[in-house]
Amino acid sequence: MPFGRRNVFLALLAIGAIIPAFANGYQLFVGNLVTIYILLAIGLNILVGYAGQLAFANAAMFGIGAYATGLLQVHLGWPFWIAFPSGGLVAAAVGTLLALPALRMSGLYLALSTLAFAQATQWVFLHWERVTFGAGGFKTPQLSFAPLPISKPIGLYYVSLGLVVLLYVFARHVVTSRTGRAFVAVRDGEIAAESLGIDLLRYKALAFGISGFYAGIAGGLYSALLNFVAPEGYDLFQMIIHKATIVVGGMGSIAGSVIGAAIIILVLELLREVKGLQEIAFGALLVGFVLFMRGGLITVLRRYLRGWEEPLRIKGGESTETPPRAAPQPSVVDK
């Protein structure tokens, strides 16, 4: 299987690792954006694609990570290397709290209450001016890799790339572990899952927490990349970008998240001149993929390339070979 997923991704990683050698500043910036959105897409996919929780608060988590990382440096004078993981943990904590309403509602109602939560987060960013500096945003301290002889963009790029590898591997392990199977059981039927002894509170909280952590880490990297944090970076439009990455790449697929993020950033950068066109493009991508390719691009790769099969994937687009809902293949469920 020369074009199996592992080989392709290792080759992509090798290309990613040597990009700074020949890329100009803008290309490196875009490359770094791709790594950030891969993290966002993986986190959101664990929550929506695997655990089936249709939450719309990912952009808010992204913002909380960015604000926490920036504000801990600005107000408390913490160095970036402590503020950054703390920002991820803050977002994970807020995400876990969001699981509480998710216990009482699902589907549409969860979607709307998390939308309202995202709106409230924006409100806090805008109006808690003493801490967040309001609508104008604030500059974060310049990141430096002082003792090492590398510039900030290249250093940050390698940090992001390393985190992508680390968190990609971690996510693959989570979704194929007992926890991941519990997520899928919750997605396919909450009552059935509960009757199998799966603790809904625990696994929903875990899914929200993991997804919040990924978004928070991405937010910290984003604040360092831009050296600037402002409310409009984490609004509804940001949310639609995240949703589009997992819909285009493939719900319920960690590999699909990587592909989706790369394509979405490409579209975003190609249309960066006109915000209206970006909105039309992302809206059309969402509608188009939902209508014609549910399951995303990853289903095409799975169909035509050997070595791209994944366990526990969401059904869609390939109904002939996927098992019926709530009845996963025995080989996957058995230990």
Next chain:
Amino acid sequence: MLLFSYLLMSGITTGALYALVALGIVVVNKATGVINFAQGEFFMFTGFVGWMLHVQFGMNYPLSFLLAVTVGFLLGTLTDRIAFRPIAKTDIVSLVLATVGIGFILKGLARVIWGGKADYLSFPPITSPEPIMVGSLMVIPQQLAVLAGTIIIMLIFAAFFRLTRAGKMMQATADNSRAALLVGIRTDRIYTLAFGTGAAIAAAAAVLTAPLTLLYPDIGFAFFLKGFAAAVLGGLTSLPGAVLGGLIVGIAESLAGGYIHSSVMELSPFLVIMIVLVLRPTGLLSFRKARRV
């Protein structure tokens, strides 16, 4: 007292508009069981259509109103055909994402077509802008016009459900879609009609409110959330509940904005949605069995 009366009056006016947006959401949800996430963008887009016809093309107000409502109805039926009918039997995630996608396409279109002129377009008032005193109440005539328009639309709506054949078929479908299908009602068409009606109400609300507020491409989402908060207060499937919920949200928001701080107004939908969905998911008017949330 003057401040209170002014706040109350503006609360009732905005509340009536939220009630209209909520009615649009409830009509679609009652018939199809789905929330149309593009409802706020219908409101925004048709508001711009009304502005274009009235201000740019110089049509008179009633004609632009009717045309905008027609455009709204067509947008609604189109949404049904694109983002609901083909995927109605799939999962809720797809349904939500499809209507979200439609909403963003409309928002982008509005930004491309009308956004460049000036980000904030204003609609000329249809009555004199001078406030008048009714007893000890200070009232802006435009508010009265909006209120009257809203009440008329609600009455038309009630009559439609009570008196017309299509309205009765919609009620039957909402009650039990399988039974409705069995007695020969084409439920597919009812769903289309529901999406169209919901969007037409949003259009009516938009053209009514346009003289009081400013139009910009991002206005839809705020109205959608507030309309949804109102609909949730009313229990999401109750038409009178949606009206009551809209008035409550509008008045509470106006009083909080006047006496506490104007920024509090934007927080109201979050508080209402969270509190109602967690504590009393059946809404204020419902005494029946608990609804699935």
